Amino acid sequence: MSRPFRQRGISLIETILFMVIVGVAVGGVMGVFMATTRSSADPLVRKQALAIAESLLEEVRLMPFTFCDPDDPNVSTATSAVVGVGPTFCAVAAETAMAPEAGETRYSAATPFDNVNDYNGFDTATAVPAGICDISGACIAALAGYRAQVAVAATAFNGIPAADALLITVTVIATNGETISLSGVRTRYAPNL
Ligand SMILES: [Ca+2]
Numbered sequence: 746m747s748r749p750f751r752q753r754g755i756s757l758i759e760t761i762l763f764m765v766i767v768g769v770a771v772g773g774v775m776g777v778f779m780a781t782t783r784s785s786a787d788p789l790v791r792k793q794a795l796a797i798a799e800s801l802l803e804e805v806r807l808m809p810f811t812f813c814d815p816d817d818p819n820v821s822t823a824t825s826a827v828v829g830v831g832p833t834f835c836a837v838a839a840e841t842a843m844a845p846e847a848g849e850t851r852y853s854a855a856t857p858f859d860n861v862n863d864y865n866g867f868d869t870a871t872a873v874p875a876g877i878c879d880i881s882g883a884c885i886a887a888l889a890g891y892r893a894q895v896a897v898a899a900t901a902f903n904g905i906p907a908a909d910a911l912l913i914t915v916t917v918i919a920t921n922g923e924t925i926s927l928s929g930v931r932t933r934y935a936p937n938l
Pocket residue numbers: 840845846849857858859860863
């Protein structure tokens with residue numbers, strides 16, 4: 746006993762409403778699209794700054810952090826930084842200063858940085874040569890607008906006392922003023938402790 750279904754077209758008002766709704770929706774999507782396109786250069790700068798920070802942090806973390814000087818014959822057997830006779834002592838005094846020793850630079854062939862703590866205070870703006878450079882002193886001209894700074898400080902870490910762990914913080918300031926900071930911890934290598 747069903748009534749016959751009466752077919753009916755779309756009215757002009759319905760059509761106009763449809764167009765208005767679709768227009769507003771497309772406008773919103775286009776707005777997001779344009780904002781993304783406009784700021785798409787910024788992630789590039791951030792990624793570049795991050796890449797510089799990561800590579801410098803990696804370089805510092807790979808430096809020796811031992812009781813004795815890295816060149817000390819007892820570097821792998823010493824059980825403290827005490828200078829003395831025998832394999833458990835350092836033969837010469839360790840580099841304990843939180844700064845490079847006299848004559849040391851990141852780019853020196855004869856006396857390069859040879860300790861984690863040598864990097865404390867390193868700044869690509871004041872280093873010679875200045876700029877983002879590899880350890881041979883070859884600088885990348887395209888990265889002239891970036892500046893990197895390193896800070897190294899003793900820190901207690903996960904149960905390891907502050908005397909045996911160093912917090913390394915690399916800060917990169919990008920061309921647009923954006924700053925990225927990466928931190929990593931380097932613990933002392935002391936197999937016989
Ligand atoms: Ca040194």
